[in-house]
Amino acid sequence: MLEVQGVTVDFDGLRAVDAASFRVDEGCIVGLIGPNGAGKTTLFNTVTGMIRPSAGTVRFAGRDLARLDPADRSRLGIARTFQIVKPFGGLSVRDNVLVGALTRGQAVAEARRTAEATLERLTMTHLADALAASLPLALRKRLEVARALATGPRLLLLDEIMGGLNPTEVNETLTLIRALNAEGLTFLIIEHNMHAIMQIAETVLVLNQGRLIAEGEPAAITRDPQVIAVYLGEPLEPA
Amino acid sequence: MQLALQILVNGLLLGGLYALLAVGLTLIFGVLRVVNFAHAEFMMLGMFGVYWVWHLTGLDPYLAVLVVTPLVLLFGIVCDRLIIQRTIGAPEVTVVFATLGLSIFLQNAALTLWTADIRSVTTAYSGMVLTPFGLRVSVPMLISFTVAMLAAAGLWLVLTRTLYGKAIQAVAQNREAAALMGIDVRRIYLWTFSVAVAAAGAMGGLIAPLFTVYPRVGISYIVTVFVIVVLGGLGSVPGAVLAALLIGLIEAAAGFLFGAAWAELSYFLIFLAVLIARPQGFFGRRGAEVFAGR
Amino acid sequence: MGNEPANELRVSLLVGLPLAAALVAVPTFVSDVFWLGLGITVLMWAALATAWNISGGLAGGLSLGHAAYFGVGAYTATLLFLRFGISPYFGLLAGAVLAGALGAAIGAITLRLRGPFFVLATLAFGIVVHIAAVNWRDLTRGAAGLLLPFGGGARNMLFAGVAPYWYLGLGLLALTLGVTLAIRRSPLGYYLVALREDEDAARALGVKVVRCKVAASAISAALTACAGAFYATYIQYIDPSSTTQFEISVQIALIAIVGGIGTTFGPALGALVVVPLGEILRASLGGGPALMLYGLMLIVIVLAAPNGVIGLLQRLLSMMRSGARRRATTRRSRGHA
Structure with missing residues (x-):
């Protein structure tokens, strides 16, 4: 449904996103994790058209989005939170x-x-x-x-909506996401709450310093030595 | 050739005077994020101040500037306390229209106190002209220009070479971060505003021997100075000086070629074009126009 | 800034209809030319401030160049009549179309400008039009101004008496208020307020920035031009200092701010406060001190009550309401005891 191909974003000589490529299939829940400043929100901004990438393409439902502004993309079915x-x-x-x-x-x-x-x-x-x-x-x-x-929307991008929520609220949110997903809504979710994201995502992408360093099922990601080194610090028990 | 040189000299002298006014306006914007619509009224107060000191005591107008500038500074402190400090963090409509209200108030206060009469300051050297290389250079204009440029340079040195200046720059770049570093932001605002309007007052005093003095004199300057400050990049001091000289040149040249009214029109069109194509000006940082409103 | 258009419509029908009836009847009771004239001036400024509010209040673009549209309306209607004998009723429409196009263009090119940059751009635009009005003498006769012939007749919107202008002014105000109400109840109204509150969020929700801002600017400009044409036929003489001057732009914005920007009726209310006050001050103190107080009033209003008179009224109303509620609860608790 969403295809990101070699997207690169430069800010004043600083490379915020470096040749990121991934896809989000229809009906999936994909997690996007990584340390602060890794470029996660910047990636969201290129998908929604808030900023234009210096290189690469973003396609949605088979359509190249390059010429579309955020309002157009919203009307195609891409929604986001800030x-x-x-x-x-x-x-x-x-x-x-x-x-x-x-x-x-x-x-x-x-x-x-x-x-x-x-x-x-x-x-x-x-x-x-x-x-x-x-x-x-x-x-x-x-x-x-x-x-x-x-x-x-057909695709919903959630940017850290669980920060600051108590465990009950987190569970409510997860229930809601599952229910919406069951109705056919596709998700791409940035989240720092590891337990939450590992519970709900089918695929997890790991971004570090603008590069995608790992992609896979939650269980595999939590065991990936590179991910542990740059982000998790210690292996996480899948919940 | 001679004519071109003459226009060049006239334009630079005029631009130098604008510079002192523009530097203050751009500083207030850069540091406080306030567009001071009343800026030229402080200049008008400086002009009237020098006029009255000269008229009542017979003191030389250039010495009168030394008396009047501190008074304008004091008045600037009062205005900052009563009005400007209260606009910080307020809705945009407050920021824009508080200084506009101050401008209307000061103009008409002057009108009420001193009537609409057109006054001028004359000295023994008023009509004196130097003629180097066959160019005509008015002596009072040259004096005013020199003092204005020295004052602008002095402000620049304070900003870049002193600790206090560094603190001002820190506040201009990031108010919150500066406050966290222990800088008293309100005090920085107070001094930036009052020194900047005192510079406008000084500029007014300096041009009192050159141009006529009347309550609404500020109107013909303020818009020119806005043009300069936007051209130079709102918040940029060197940009303001360069743009002031440039606008002085354009005014002198266009005024000679097309007449005053069309010259004015032409630089407003330039102004609009600059605002639209490059709102950060020619020397400003990209992005200034974006966070400026908030 | 309250934003409950549905509720607002009910209130405006409840209060507005009797009020409108009373206003229509005014000339039958007030025959004194001074008072009726003052009333017409209030109506015109109320319409101007209401028109300004569509781009300035709803869309949040604080324009200091609206005198340009006022001037375009006044000069278009006057010149079409003087040169081609076209009735100012049509001249008014032509002026509105012309100003609307100009407003659309200005809306489009100032789109990305925020805060003071937008204000300065509109200010410069207003001054460009003013300079043109003063210096394009072949068209406008410059500072000498243009005189509309006395006794042009009702067909040409030029009446001998004052009362017809009262009705025209009333119609003008009803038009601007009606358009404002219609916008606030339409998607455009919601989009404009959303853009004003947070442009990025609005865009992410699918709000088309260009379309909305251009529409708001064009509508506001066209309505302002209508008031300009009205002014020209009412005063029957126009010159740059009474139409395109910067002070006119300031006054329009000032009235809207005093009344309460972003609300439907605030700007009109502002005219009811500011215009008579201005006249009284000018008559009793003279122009200088009157404008001094104007400046002071502007400062005090924006510092102490940035939501204007209507904001103050709303605060008063909710205070009274909560006071009544408190009294009611104490009475009830006493009853229980």
């Missing part, structure tokens, strides 16, 4: 989500129903009228997910 959350602070939670639904081409009344259904699914209905700016961080992260879901 690691540094970006709520529309002056809007209510409902209207935040409504914006996502509107871009699918829904009329306002219909989009409001979509927004409310999405909020209900994320157990945020009681917050619908609250100003987004008034939410605590954990809920802002959930709002990111709600907004992205409202666009009706």
